[in-house]
Amino acid sequence: MTSVLGFWLAHRQELAALVGEHIVLVAVSTTMAVALGVPLGVFAARRPGLASPLVAIASIVQTIPSLAMFGFLLPVPLIGGVGARAALTVLVLYALLPIVRSTIVGITGIDRAIREAGVAMGMTPGELLRQVELPLALPSIVAGVRVAAVVGVGSATIAAAIGAGGLGQYIYRGLSMVDSTVILAGAIPAALLALIVDGGLRWLERQLSPRRRTRSRRAALTVAAALALVALAGSAALAARASGVIVVGSKNFTEQLVLGELVAQTIERDTGLSVRRRLNLGGTLICDRALLAGDIDLYVEYTGTALTATFHQPPSQNREVVMETVRRLYADSGRTLLPPLGFDNTFAILVRGADAREKHLRTIDDAARLAPQWQAGFGYEFLERADGYPGLAKAYGLAFRRPPQVMDLTLSYRALASGQVDLIAGDATAGLIKSLDLVQLEDNRHYFPPYDAVPVARASTLLRYPQVRKALERLAGRVSPAEMRAMNYAADALRESPADVARRFLDEQRGR
Amino acid sequence: MNGVEFRQVSFRHARHTPILDGFTLAVDAGEVVALVGASGAGKTTALKLVNRLLVPDAGDVRVQGKDTSEWDPIRLRRAIGYVIQDVGLFPHLTVADNIAVVPRLEGWEESRVGARVRELLELIGLGADAYATRWPDELSGGQRQRVGVARALAADPPVLLMDEPFGALDPVTRRQLRGEFRRIQSTLRKTVLLVTHDMAEAIALADRIGVLDAGRLIWIGPVRGIADCQDPRVRTLIDAVTVDVHSGADGGAR
Numbered sequence: 001m002t003s004v005l006g007f008w009l010a011h012r013q014e015l016a017a018l019v020g021e022h023i024v025l026v027a028v029s030t031t032m033a034v035a036l037g038v039p040l041g042v043f044a045a046r047r048p049g050l051a052s053p054l055v056a057i058a059s060i061v062q063t064i065p066s067l068a069m070f071g072f073l074l075p076v077p078l079i080g081g082v083g084a085r086a087a088l089t090v091l092v093l094y095a096l097l098p099i100v101r102s103t104i105v106g107i108t109g110i111d112r113a114i115r116e117a118g119v120a121m122g123m124t125p126g127e128l129l130r131q132v133e134l135p136l137a138l139p140s141i142v143a144g145v146r147v148a149a150v151v152g153v154g155s156a157t158i159a160a161a162i163g164a165g166g167l168g169q170y171i172y173r174g175l176s177m178v179d180s181t182v183i184l185a186g187a188i189p190a191a192l193l194a195l196i197v198d199g200g201l202r203w204l205e206r207q208l209s210p211r212r213r214t215r216s217r218r219a220a221l222t223v224a225a226a227l228a229l230v231a232l233a234g235s236a237a238l239a240a241r242a243s244g245v246i247v248v249g250s251k252n253f254t255e256q257l258v259l260g261e262l263v264a265q266t267i268e269r270d271t272g273l274s275v276r277r278r279l280n281l282g283g284t285l286i287c288d289r290a291l292l293a294g295d296i297d298l299y300v301e302y303t304g305t306a307l308t309a310t311f312h313q314p315p316s317q318n319r320e321v322v323m324e325t326v327r328r329l330y331a332d333s334g335r336t337l338l339p340p341l342g343f344d345n346t347f348a349i350l351v352r353g354a355d356a357r358e359k360h361l362r363t364i365d366d367a368a369r370l371a372p373q374w375q376a377g378f379g380y381e382f383l384e385r386a387d388g389y390p391g392l393a394k395a396y397g398l399a400f401r402r403p404p405q406v407m408d409l410t411l412s413y414r415a416l417a418s419g420q421v422d423l424i425a426g427d428a429t430a431g432l433i434k435s436l437d438l439v440q441l442e443d444n445r446h447y448f449p450p451y452d453a454v455p456v457a458r459a460s461t462l463l464r465y466p467q468v469r470k471a472l473e474r475l476a477g478r479v480s481p482a483e484m485r486a487m488n489y490a491a492d493a494l495r496e497s498p499a500d501v502a503r504r505f506l507d508e509q510r511g512r
Numbered sequence: 513m514n515g516v517e518f519r520q521v522s523f524r525h526a527r528h529t530p531i532l533d534g535f536t537l538a539v540d541a542g543e544v545v546a547l548v549g550a551s552g553a554g555k556t557t558a559l560k561l562v563n564r565l566l567v568p569d570a571g572d573v574r575v576q577g578k579d580t581s582e583w584d585p586i587r588l589r590r591a592i593g594y595v596i597q598d599v600g601l602f603p604h605l606t607v608a609d610n611i612a613v614v615p616r617l618e619g620w621e622e623s624r625v626g627a628r629v630r631e632l633l634e635l636i637g638l639g640a641d642a643y644a645t646r647w648p649d650e651l652s653g654g655q656r657q658r659v660g661v662a663r664a665l666a667a668d669p670p671v672l673l674m675d676e677p678f679g680a681l682d683p684v685t686r687r688q689l690r691g692e693f694r695r696i697q698s699t700l701r702k703t704v705l706l707v708t709h710d711m712a713e714a715i716a717l718a719d720r721i722g723v724l725d726a727g728r729l730i731w732i733g734p735v736r737g738i739a740d741c742q743d744p745r746v747r748t749l750i751d752a753v754t755v756d757v758h759s760g761a762d763g764g765a766r
Binding site: 111113114116117118119120121122123124127131132135136 | 563565585586587588589590592594596597599600601602603604613614617663
């Protein structure tokens with residue numbers, strides 16, 4: 001707990017910004033869901049044939065996992081893509097069900113005699129709705145809004161996967177660093193936020209119960225409306241800031257966050273353009289789609305990943321051939337490959353440092369001899385991809401005691417260090433290699449294709465802002481494998497923020 | 513011209529047996545007519561045909577000389593006060609706001625609304641200062657029923673419909689309210705159509721009584737004539753009251 005407090009203290013500005021983003025996401029999506037859901041509920045309540053199918057559809061939407069929903073929305077124009085807009089779409093869809101349902105329940109639950117009294121007194125349908133049905137259904141509607149908002153606080157953490165920001169960023173960062181302190185740094189404020197939202201709306205619910213004096217009901221409604229307005233204004237401000245800036249993306253692991261900051265700060269320093277960061281996007285596919293759609297202007301990719309994962313080409317071991325193939329394929333889709341940064345984040349076959357020293361292990365061939373007594377642990381991706389385990393086993397004649405254990409890539413480092421497995425395939429630049437005393441075995445048969453880190457940008461952005469290209473060309477070859485590993489170590493093991501790590505690196509570069 | 517008139521009215525739900533069948537009745541202006549009958553005789557249906565909560569299948573219903581189908585339903589309903597069985601006070605409004613509903617719908621100025629609410633609260637015997645800001649669930653059943661009457665009278669409608677108005681009250685309160693109703697009616701002279709299953713209530717409140725049986729009007733006449741009616745279906749209703757009188761539960765005839 002003290003380490004979480006220390007983390008918050010060290011990152012208090014970032015924390016405040018993330019909490020703000022989180023609140024805006026939840027407030028705006030809930031407000032929009034109310035604006036959409038209450039009329040829908042009123043409409044359905046008057047047509048009993050419509051109410052149950054509508055609730056059924058909303059329930060089905062509710063069951064779609066949020067990550068899958070983000071996936072569906074990636075190619076959709078206007079409401080999809082990456083960033084806050086797509087996150088809002090998903091959050092609104094999730095918030096609709098409880099609000100629509102509670103509106104229907106609230107209105108259909110009104111005593112028939114009371115409704116009939118209103119009609120018999122000569123109320124028009126509109127007067128009946130405003131003066132009788134909505135006031136009586138209000139506590140039920142607010143209860144639905146409360147459920148929607150509390151669920152929204154939770155769902156909004158997942159929105160970090162598509163670069164919408166919020167407290168989910170810490171949770172994702174912590175997961176990729178296997179660091180529970182960072183996870184807690186995001187999860188605790190999110191939980192507190194949920195409790196505060198719950199408490200606040202409970203208070204509103206009580207204020208709105210029919211027994212309260214009209215004046216306090218009015219005051220409570222005014223407070224709620226004012227909050228909604230502030231949220232909408234905040235989101236408008238956020239949206240307005242998005243135009244006329246360079247948007248930098250990154251995937252959701254430590255090295256990518258550092259590289260995203262490195263690229264973003266380079267552009268800020270050298271061009272004076274303002275940069276918007278959409279870091280922490282949930283994977284290669286999401287970054288690629290976002291770049292194609294123009295939701296981001298550039299991010300740092302690895303040549304081997306682009307070749308096999310993005311363009312579905314067979315793997316190749318020749319560095320120049322890979323680079324040129326990828327450059328051509330990107331050019332065909334309006335994107336430009338910039339000069340490589342200078343390090344190759346290939347797969348690293350890793351063993352414990354103690355084993356390596358004791359058994360004199362240097363190459364993968366050395367390990368292949370001991371493999372029959374070993375247990376290997378690989379990430380799902382490594383087991384599946386064309387340049388992964390099947391080819392590796394063939395190239396080196398690897399045969400383990402049992403089939404390799406499938407585990408999360410980031411967890412596999414700790415599994416190796418603690419002796420649960422004896423060999424893993426990690427990233428060559430992972431900071432954990434140093435902090436956990438792991439040793440990378442040499443790929444002496446040159447099985448792995450090159451994974452040179454290269455910024456890739458939208459051609460149209462570079463045409464409009466040639467100074468961005470110039471700035472990034474100055475980074476060419478400036479990041480060595482050792483420097484990258486050191487930066488990852490600082491971010492992962494020492495818990496420095498990626499922004500600070502990148503800033504110090506650039507300061508030192510300029511100082512040289 | 514202020515009366516209510518049914519001419520050969522029939523009404524049924526879908527293909528069920530008719531609830532009203534060739535029903536004819538004229539309520540003159542300023543007159544109180546009570547429709548008496550067992551439950552299911554079509555009493556409440558008759559009331560709902562007057563303010564067009566229901567529309568007849570055959571025949572016509574006239575209010576102030578005009579067929580209800582020719583009325584704008586909203587205008588028609590605001591010209592008719594409606595006192596319902598289970599009161600139907602709005603639980604989210606105070607007593608004063610409940611009474612003020614129709615005047616406000618009609619766009620009265622607030623000062624006039626306030627004065628009218630005070631006037632009505634005094635009329636029904638609830639002090640304005642003590643009761644105006646009370647909530648419906650803070651009132652006794654009798655008080656709620658009085659507020660229901662006040663609400664129906666608020667915009668001074670010429671016609672009043674009452675559905676078992678004092679049915680759910682204890683005998684003492686019921687007798688008291690009946691007396692107050694006679695007192696109010698003697699000054700306001702509304703055209704009142706009330707329905708009840710209780711012959712004693714009809715005798716206590718009405719100028720004329722109509723007896724409904726299976727959707728047909730089987731007897732109509734002044735209150736004092738009902739005692740001489742020999743129709744067994746009417747006698748059943750009268751005998752129920754006599755038993756009541758002997759048991760001392762209720763006052764019965766005036």
